[in-house]
Amino acid sequence: MPGEPSFQNPVLPGCHPDPSICRVGDDFYLVTSSFEWFPGLPIFHSRDLVHWRPAGHVLDRPEQLPLDGVRASGGLYAPTIRHHDGTFFVVCTLVDGTRWSGHFVATATDPAGPWSEPYQLEGEGFDPSLFFDDDGRAWLTATRTTGRYEGHTEIWLREFDPVGMRLTGDEHVIWDGAMRGAIWSEAPHLYKAGGRYLLITAEGGTAEDHAVVAARADRITGPYEGDPRNPVLTHRHLGLDHPIMATGHADLVETPGGEWWMVLLAVRPYGGHFANLGRETFLTPVRWEDGWPVAGPVEPSHTIPALPEHRWPAEPSCDHFDAPDLAPCWNVLRTPRERWWTLTERPGYLRLRVRPESLADTGCPSFVGRRQQHREFAAFTALDFTPGDEHEHAGLALVQNEDFHILHVLGSDGLQVIRRERGIETVLAKQPVPPGRLYLGVEAHGQAYQMRYATEPDRWHSLGDPVDGRLLSSEVAGGFTGAYLGMYASSRGRPGEGVADFAWFEYRPLDG
Secondary structure: OOOOOEEEOOOEOOOOOOOEEEEEOOEEEEEOOOEOEEOEEEEEEEOOOOOOEEEEEEEOOOOOOOOOOOOOOOEEEEEEEEEEOOEEEEEEEEEOOOOOOEEEEEEEOOOOOOOOOOEEOOOOOEEEEEEEOOOOOEEEEEEEEOOOOOOOEEEEEEEEEOOOOEEEEEEEEEEOOOOOOOOOOEEEEEEEEOOEEEEEEEEOOOOOOOEEEEEEEOOOOOOOEEOOOOOOEEOHHHOOOOOOEEEEEEEEEEOOOOOEEEEEEEEOOOOOOOOOOOOEEEEEEEEEEOOEEEEOOOOOEEEOOOOOOOOOOOOOOEEOOOOOOOOOOOEEEOOOOOOOEEOOOOOOOEEEEOOOOOOOOOOOOEEEEEEOOOOOEEEEEEEEOOOOOOOOEEEEEEEEEOOEEEEEEEEOOEEEEEEEEOOEEEEEEEEOOOOOOEEEEEEEEOOEEEEEEEOOOOOOEEOOOOEEHHHHOHHHHOOOOOOEEEEEEEOOOOOOOOEEEEEEEEEEEOOO
């Protein structure tokens, strides 16, 4: 309503897809997919559903899960978080793992960790979820393809033993979509509402036809009847020019006061139909009519939940690398089997070892990155680096995957801007620079990414023309992730002996 306090969507900007939520007392916990990035499965904590802070990661030890060699946008898909009898459970699927693949569950008594080693579970498919019934039994649902036609999937259900960490009993197929010829019926979550079992799923694929549908049954094994007003939420009827698109993959939560809310993913395209920020986490209210949930449309702002406002201390925009560990915002690609970064060898600096691995392959390169979270942003860093030979370079990188990224790096022949698009590298600009500290930056205004540099503090110069940032969108590059940016060093397939030291890294939104 006009004049009432409101919040801004998304509540988790940047690549935070497939959100799942649970409440424990007055606290809310949320987990999202992380694909090939490590540490995996970030956990967030809130007390008002609007303000969230990082609480940890489910998979933060290399021995927990192998992401080695996982393709871009493979890895960790669609986790679900639930709490039962003092224990948190996160169930997820490792997709296209090179050592093993499939469903697994991890547990913790504190969502900040430590989390257990993953317990592998039987069953086909992806998008697993857990439901703890009020009769003491627990159940797992998941999605699998059937082969009946392209994109046809079904939701299956089996009982879950939370002590033995295994599936038991018979399998039941309970749903395969609300629409005739439905595709990608997935992301199943079960709830108890009004004494009946409520099934919430996604449908229509993860692009502009994404939707949330509902079904219910008197018994958990079915049969399930669809909501006659399905879908309960979609933006596919709003057109391709709507500012919020691809709404789906939802999870429900009830507040202590009895309000219901939905977390879900959606995208905010810009510069045309391009979503560099990836699929983000949104929040929208839910009301009930005739025993069915009603939600949407998802607005850029909504009236705040009827909860006491709880803001967390603001995170600094500049990381001076003076903590013993990397901040929660930082990720690396795939499982690091060795510590090629250090915060202690040169205190107050992030030191990256120059290694043969590069962003152009599916290894674990010396890249420490964070999500792009704003359409308009500026990022800067200070680099101390002397290339050992013509193969070594270090600096900034903006990454979508191994075939689509932008490098702003110092090598033996000076500073360069390199675009890699469809696996082909093109040098867009060169600049000789004197030895010594080098300041690197990127300033993004929509899809124009301007590389900047300085050899003296605050005396910035542009390097080349702005780079077309659309290559950082999944619409161009494919996949399911948003853009990352950060610090990078590589000897590009040759042995490397050097180090690159970064004194600080600053990320500032420019669009509010």
